[in-house]
Amino acid sequence: MLAPKSGFSILSKALPLLLLLAVVAWSCGRGEEEPELFQGFVQPEGFPEPLYNMSRNEVTKAGFELGKRLFFEPSLSRNNTIACGSCHIQTAAFTHHGHDVSHGIDDQLGIRNPQPIMNLAWSEGFFWDGGVFDLDLVAINAITSPVEMDENVPNVLRKLREHPEYPGLFKKAFGTEEITDARFFKALSQYMLMAISDQSHYDQVRRHEAEFTEEQLAGYRVFQKSCASCHAEPLLTDRSYRNNGLAPNPLDDQGRYDVTLNAADKYKFKVPSLRNWEYTAPYMHDGRFLTLNRVIEHYRSGLVDSETLDPVFRNEDGSIGIQMSDSEKEQLIAFLQTLTDRDFVTNPLLAEPVLNSPFNK
Amino acid sequence: MKNPSQNIQASVFQFILMIGLALLSTACIEEDSGPNSEKSGEFSLEFDNIVGEETFGLAPRTYTNARGEEFSITTLQYFVSNIKLYTESGEEYVVPQEDSYFLIQGSDRDTRFAKLVVPEGDYSKVSFVLGVDSLRNTMPVEERTGVLSFDPSHGHSGGGMYWGWNSGYIFLKLEGTCPLISDDQQGDPTGKKQFKYHIGGFGGYSAPTLNNIKEVTMDLKQGGLAQVREGLRSNVHLFVDVMQIFDGPNSFSIPEHPTVMFSDFSVNVANNFPGMFRHDHTENFSKGEEGL
Numbered sequence: 001m002l003a004p005k006s007g008f009s010i011l012s013k014a015l016p017l018l019l020l021l022a023v024v025a026w027s028c029g030r031g032e033e034e035p036e037l038f039q040g041f042v043q044p045e046g047f048p049e050p051l052y053n054m055s056r057n058e059v060t061k062a063g064f065e066l067g068k069r070l071f072f073e074p075s076l077s078r079n080n081t082i083a084c085g086s087c088h089i090q091t092a093a094f095t096h097h098g099h100d101v102s103h104g105i106d107d108q109l110g111i112r113n114p115q116p117i118m119n120l121a122w123s124e125g126f127f128w129d130g131g132v133f134d135l136d137l138v139a140i141n142a143i144t145s146p147v148e149m150d151e152n153v154p155n156v157l158r159k160l161r162e163h164p165e166y167p168g169l170f171k172k173a174f175g176t177e178e179i180t181d182a183r184f185f186k187a188l189s190q191y192m193l194m195a196i197s198d199q200s201h202y203d204q205v206r207r208h209e210a211e212f213t214e215e216q217l218a219g220y221r222v223f224q225k226s227c228a229s230c231h232a233e234p235l236l237t238d239r240s241y242r243n244n245g246l247a248p249n250p251l252d253d254q255g256r257y258d259v260t261l262n263a264a265d266k267y268k269f270k271v272p273s274l275r276n277w278e279y280t281a282p283y284m285h286d287g288r289f290l291t292l293n294r295v296i297e298h299y300r301s302g303l304v305d306s307e308t309l310d311p312v313f314r315n316e317d318g319s320i321g322i323q324m325s326d327s328e329k330e331q332l333i334a335f336l337q338t339l340t341d342r343d344f345v346t347n348p349l350l351a352e353p354v355l356n357s358p359f360n361k
Numbered sequence: 362m363k364n365p366s367q368n369i370q371a372s373v374f375q376f377i378l379m380i381g382l383a384l385l386s387t388a389c390i391e392e393d394s395g396p397n398s399e400k401s402g403e404f405s406l407e408f409d410n411i412v413g414e415e416t417f418g419l420a421p422r423t424y425t426n427a428r429g430e431e432f433s434i435t436t437l438q439y440f441v442s443n444i445k446l447y448t449e450s451g452e453e454y455v456v457p458q459e460d461s462y463f464l465i466q467g468s469d470r471d472t473r474f475a476k477l478v479v480p481e482g483d484y485s486k487v488s489f490v491l492g493v494d495s496l497r498n499t500m501p502v503e504e505r506t507g508v509l510s511f512d513p514s515h516g517h518s519g520g521g522m523y524w525g526w527n528s529g530y531i532f533l534k535l536e537g538t539c540p541l542i543s544d545d546q547q548g549d550p551t552g553k554k555q556f557k558y559h560i561g562g563f564g565g566y567s568a569p570t571l572n573n574i575k576e577v578t579m580d581l582k583q584g585g586l587a588q589v590r591e592g593l594r595s596n597v598h599l600f601v602d603v604m605q606i607f608d609g610p611n612s613f614s615i616p617e618h619p620t621v622m623f624s625d626f627s628v629n630v631a632n633n634f635p636g637m638f639r640h641d642h643t644e645n646f647s648k649g650e651e652g653l
Binding site: 053056124125127129130131132133134136137140141142143144145152153154155157158180181182185186256258259260261262265 | 499501502503505510511512513516521523525526527528565566567568569570571623624625
């Protein structure tokens with residue numbers, strides 16, 4: 001994208017000229033000067049060690065760029081209409097804003113609300129039920145689901161091999177033009193690993209770069225008392241699977257039970273991160289709640305008891321739910337608003353590549 | 362599909378045979394001097410699919426199970442892995458794991474051999490896993506090569522032997538039709554009378570769940586030891602009786618259970634798998650695949 005193709009052969013002789021060309025090509029391509037956005041994978045301050053084995057798949061610029069291109073590539077679907085980015089939209093923190101469940105190929109509906117592509121280096125189970133345990137295997141689910149992409153991986157690899165540009169992009173990323181399943185999955189992982197949200201106001205406070213208002217601080221205390229045991233800091237999830245007292249939906253989605261077939265897992269779903277909740281409505285595994293207010297009211301008074309209801313909701317007086325006054329609720333909302341990371345949803349590094357530019361075609 | 366090169370091979374084969382016979386007749390019968398474990402020879406496990414007392418064939422061919430239910434088969438595929446060989450004295454040879462994965466496909470007879478090179482020996486027992494071991498099910502993608510990959514030319518065709526939503530390989534896939542299957546939700550709502558058995562489950566990654574991995578052990582003493590010698594092929598010919606899936610110890614009715622995938626009932630189906638395998642005979646000192 002930066003330099004003309006022939007530039008490689010004259011690299012050693014004409015380095016200064018090449019650099020000049022690159023600068024010209026760069027500024028022409030985008031119409032403006034852009035600083036280098038790609039800084040590799042940077043461990044956010046205060047985050048735990050990644051659970052993804054980064055040494056097995058070092059994030060490189062070329063690998064990341066390839067992964068980004070693939071993430072927005074509709075050829076991953078049977079009729080070349082649906083890309084990963086179709087249901088994971090950056091402005092919605094990589095969810096499908098406004099959709100209770102995802103819309104896939106031929107406008108078919110899935111059964112669950114798409115989860116954000118966010119801080120996945122720290123995830124150990126993927127999807128609401130944790131059925132996939134390796135980020136590199138995540139794409140298979142979407143590609144092969146009959147209501148999402150309805151394709152199969154060998155066909156996708158065939159399409160990429162026949163594509164005019166992908167063999168070259170794989171060469172840049174992995175050294176040869178060979179398009180294997182492992183390289184394909186790893187490139188996608190490189191893109192997803194870089195979708196890191198750590199720039200919210202909450203994060204700045206965490207790093208002592210800013211301070212909470214009094215209201216936010218009071219809300220933070222409510223959060224720590226009533227929410228943090230599951231929505232653990234700093235990822236705002238403890239990555240566990242729990243039954244949070246939602247009434248079973250008409251499909252009787254039993255969540256983690258479908259993966260483990262263990263009766264103790266019935267109606268358990270992954271605890272989602274609270275980060276960027278302002279962008280990711282609607283909420284819950286089937287998107288049944290449209291607002292944060294409705295979610296909080298669910299925990300205050302809407303829980304449905306069942307055998308697998310998480311014990312954390314059982315109170316000493318025999319009631320179930322989170323006890324919280326109206327003013328505590330207002331304070332909590334003030335705190336939760338500090339979890340919004342505007343940089344994440346506007347980060348140009350993660351944005352869909354502009355493919356009609358002459359330098360990309 | 363005979364081609365000229367096969368004809369040439371055949372005549373070369375005949376020529377070698379003649380010379381061999383000539384040598385034998387002069388040097389009296391050079392009795393096999395016994396195995397030398399420093400040398401290696403070709404060994405194969407042949408998975409010859411059958412259905413009850415009939416040969417295997419895809420639809421429109423029909424079969425009838427012990428309950429009198431008529432059915433046709435449209436797909437049969439299964440993974441075989443982790444092959445081990447044992448001598449009578451108890452020595453064990455474990456085939457290096459990365460060479461030990463095979464996908465047997467009913468639609469392609471060429472896939473019926475699991476071909477290996479193993480140390481010379483007189484093997485009296487062989488074991489293998491029907492399915493894919495749990496370790497490989499959890500390995501990084503780059504360690505899933507050959508039939509385990511999603512590669513269009515080597516992998517499990519169409520990616521159809523893998524669950525994307527609950528990461529893990531499908532060990533055995535049997536699909537077909539049975540006219541007794543109803544058209545409602547309990548049967549096949551598409552009205553096509555299809556049955557689908559996708560059996561897998563490696564025990565779970567982060568939480569334990571069902572494990573349908575079956576290790577099958579075949580005693581070869583009755584049907585013939587596998588005598589592996591350098592330059593020669595020893596083939597253990599197994600019959601794999603698909604009918605046992607329905608008529609085995611956990612017999613079940615096709616219209617009552619037309620679809621079995623990742624569910625508790627799959628354990629019953631998988632428990633019928635070991636009974637599918639029977640050692641029929643061994644072909645030793647073979648010089649090529651044609652004679653097998």
